[in-house]
Each structure stands twice: as structure tokens, then as C-alpha cells.
Amino acid sequence: MxxxxxxxxxxxxxxxxxxxxxxxxxxxxxxxxxxxxxxxxxxxxxxxxxxxxxxxxxxxxxxxxxxxxxxxxxxxxxxxxxxxxxxxxxxxxxxxxxxxxxxxxxxxxxxxxxKDLIIDRSPLDQIIQAGGYISVHTGGAPEANTIPISEDRAELAMDAAACIGCGACVAACPNASAMLFVSAKISHLALLPQGRPEAARRALSMVRKMDELCFGNCSNERECEAECPKEISIANIARMNREYIKAGFFSALK
Ligand code: FES
The missing domain is CATH 3.10.20.30 (Beta-grasp domain)
Structure with a gap:
């Protein structure tokens, strides 16, 4: 009423x-x-x-x-x-x-x-510019079933892609970490076959840019997950850490 x-x-x-x-x-x-x-x-x-x-x-x-x-x-x-x-x-x-x-x-x-309640969220855009995209020319839209993707994987990718980049996770975190945001962006591409060719470069450059812009580290407070308006899971942070460690290991071997 x-x-x-x-x-x-x-x-x-x-x-x-x-x-x-x-x-x-x-x-x-x-x-x-x-x-x-x-x-x-x-x-x-x-x-x-x-x-x-x-x-x-x-x-x-x-x-x-x-x-x-x-x-x-x-x-x-x-x-x-x-x-x-x-x-x-x-x-x-x-x-x-x-x-x-x-x-x-x-x-x-x-x-x-x-001013007042307006903040500059462009550091989040800079992290995306560092690698949050697929750079190949994809041409016209392919037939949906030509690249098989399991439903579980597609759902996880879609859940991560729900991030709207509002910065609430950063504001909620006592370390002012952007790891929930960055991990959502890395995950939604890393989970799909189209995102795999550039996954290593993407993880390295986005995480490095995040550090360079003075965002803090994750200490598993989980405040980000609790306050995220899109309920992005911190499981994405674990996935980002795996992607980052794997990428660092193979780039050291080159
Ligand atoms: S004004 Fe667009 S998410 Fe609130």
C-alpha cells in the first residue's frame, strides 16, 4: 500500500x-x-x-x-x-x-x-582497456550451435557478465580492492572458448593495471560479494587467481 x-x-x-x-x-x-x-x-x-x-x-x-x-x-x-x-x-x-x-x-x-556523491570511476574503465575484451575480428554472427558450450559453463559466464561495474565492491571492501570487478570481467571471457586465446595476456595485464591504480588486495572479507547489486560470487576471484598464476608461470617459461 x-x-x-x-x-x-x-x-x-x-x-x-x-x-x-x-x-x-x-x-x-x-x-x-x-x-x-x-x-x-x-x-x-x-x-x-x-x-x-x-x-x-x-x-x-x-x-x-x-x-x-x-x-x-x-x-x-x-x-x-x-x-x-x-x-x-x-x-x-x-x-x-x-x-x-x-x-x-x-x-x-x-x-x-x-562533487557530493559523484566519484570518478574511470580507473575501472582503465582496467577494461588493459585487456577486458576479445580483439579478434569475429565477422558476422555465427550459427549458435557451431561452438559447443556446456550449459553449466554458459551459466557461469553469464553470471559473471552480470557485473555492471558500479564500484560497490570497491567501496564495500576494507582494502578498497577491485578484485570482484576484475575477476568478473576476466571470468566471463575466460569461461568461453572465444575468450581462451587471449586469456593469459588478459589476466596478466588487467591484474597489473589494477595494482598500478592503487586498488587494494583481497583478504577474503567477502564484503564485496555481500554488497554487490548483481550478487557476483567471489568464486570468480579464485578463478582469476588461477588464471593469473597459470599465465605468469607460462610467461616465465618463454
Ligand atoms: S542508474 Fe543505471 S544502474 Fe542505477
């Missing part, structure tokens, strides 16, 4: 990377429980604009949980406490009238803050 609720927000405000940030207390009134969290922020921003104040800067694009653009830490959880949910798909029915909600940006060494 649709309700309206009133909330107190403690939102991180920071006009620029070099400026000092602070929490600002704002009020969100008459919020429909059918709204998403971003729609609630739109309502707050409308009021701030009418009052001649600076609206809260935040990222979004698809608002359907598929692009990876949105993201903030809500009461200590990247994308909020609901499992398998992006911020744009987090609905206000999960909050109670009178709640106080703390809203902060994703914080990590490798993510520079631009």
Missing part, C-alpha cells in the same frame, strides 16, 4: 575534490513509498533549487539497475541494505516514517571524488 513518509537525511556535501566536505542535514517530506531512492533525491533537489540552494550532485543514467552509474553508501551499505539492489532500484517502502538516513559517496583510494 502506498504511504507517504518524512525523513531526515544526513548527506555528504563537498563542492569539489580539493574542498572540505561535511554532512548536511536535510528534510525529505511527503515522500511516496513507491518512489526510488533517486526519485526521493530528485524531490529534495527540487526544493533546494526553489530555495536558491545548491542541489545534491549524484550520478544516474538508466535508473533500471543495468548501467552501473548510480551509487552511494546508504546507512553504511553501498546501494543500501537491500540485497541485490542498485540505488536506482532501492524503493522508499524499505524505510519508515521518521527515519534518519546517512548518505555518503563511495569512498576508495582509487576513486577521486568530484
Amino acid at each position: 502506498t504511504r507517504t513518509i518524512n525523513l531526515t537525511l544526513k548527506v555528504w556535501r563537498q563542492p569539489a575534490a580539493a574542498a572540505k566536505g561535511r554532512f548536511e542535514t536535510l528534510h525529505a517530506t511527503n515522500i511516496s513509498t513507491d518512489m526510488s531512492f533517486l526519485e526521493m533525491l530528485d524531490v529534495v533537489n527540487e526544493q533546494l533549487t526553489l530555495d536558491g540552494k545548491e542541489p545534491i550532485a549524484f550520478d544516474s543514467d538508466c535508473r533500471e539497475g543495468i548501467c552501473g552509474q548510480c551509487g552511494a553508501v546508504i546507512n553504511g551499505h553501498p546501494h543500501g541494505a537491500e540485497k541485490g539492489t542498485t540505488l536506482c532500484q532501492l524503493h522508499m517502502r524499505h524505510f519508515q516514517n521518521g527515519d534518519t538516513i546517512v548518505v555518503e559517496p563511495f569512498r576508495a583510494r582509487a576513486f577521486k571524488l568530484h
Whole structure:
């Protein structure tokens, strides 16, 4: 049943990377429980604009949980406490009238803050540029059954490919590690025959780029898996480590 609720927000405000940030207390009134969290922020921003104040800067694009653009830490959880949910798909029915909600940006060494809740996630793009692709010309789409792939393998590859690169795993990890993200990207290609010819080069260059960009290491905290809006499994990290060790061993023999 649709309700309206009133909330107190403690939102991180920071006009620029070099400026000092602070929490600002704002009020969100008459919020429909059918709204998403971003729609609630739109309502707050409308009021701030009418009052001649600076609206809260935040990222979004698809608002359907598929692009990876949105993201903030809500009461200590990247994308909020609901499992398998992006911020744009987090609905206000999960909050109670009178709640106080703390809203902060994703914080990590490798993510520079631009403004308020907007961070620079381009280090994740740089890791993809280092090898997260297949470089052969594939020509026209082949007949689906010409390359046999077992259902189990196809399912694992599809599960890994669900990663939207939002960076929640990095924000959740006490080491600010990007290993869940990188392992998902390495896995979805390594599991398929089309990705095997470049698997060794890909694993080496993507892991090296991740280290170069100051992301931390994995110490099996599993916070990344718990907070991932696409529920990517840390089994992918084990697969990435196997791919990396194997690639390093054979490149040392050359
Ligand atoms: S806005 Fe695209 S995933 Fe949230």
C-alpha cells in the first residue's frame, strides 16, 4: 500500500575534490513509498533549487539497475541494505516514517571524488582497456550451435557478465580492492572458448593495471560479494587467481 513518509537525511556535501566536505542535514517530506531512492533525491533537489540552494550532485543514467552509474553508501551499505539492489532500484517502502538516513559517496583510494556523491570511476574503465575484451575480428554472427558450450559453463559466464561495474565492491571492501570487478570481467571471457586465446595476456595485464591504480588486495572479507547489486560470487576471484598464476608461470617459461 502506498504511504507517504518524512525523513531526515544526513548527506555528504563537498563542492569539489580539493574542498572540505561535511554532512548536511536535510528534510525529505511527503515522500511516496513507491518512489526510488533517486526519485526521493530528485524531490529534495527540487526544493533546494526553489530555495536558491545548491542541489545534491549524484550520478544516474538508466535508473533500471543495468548501467552501473548510480551509487552511494546508504546507512553504511553501498546501494543500501537491500540485497541485490542498485540505488536506482532501492524503493522508499524499505524505510519508515521518521527515519534518519546517512548518505555518503563511495569512498576508495582509487576513486577521486568530484562533487557530493559523484566519484570518478574511470580507473575501472582503465582496467577494461588493459585487456577486458576479445580483439579478434569475429565477422558476422555465427550459427549458435557451431561452438559447443556446456550449459553449466554458459551459466557461469553469464553470471559473471552480470557485473555492471558500479564500484560497490570497491567501496564495500576494507582494502578498497577491485578484485570482484576484475575477476568478473576476466571470468566471463575466460569461461568461453572465444575468450581462451587471449586469456593469459588478459589476466596478466588487467591484474597489473589494477595494482598500478592503487586498488587494494583481497583478504577474503567477502564484503564485496555481500554488497554487490548483481550478487557476483567471489568464486570468480579464485578463478582469476588461477588464471593469473597459470599465465605468469607460462610467461616465465618463454
Ligand atoms: S542508474 Fe543505471 S544502474 Fe542505477
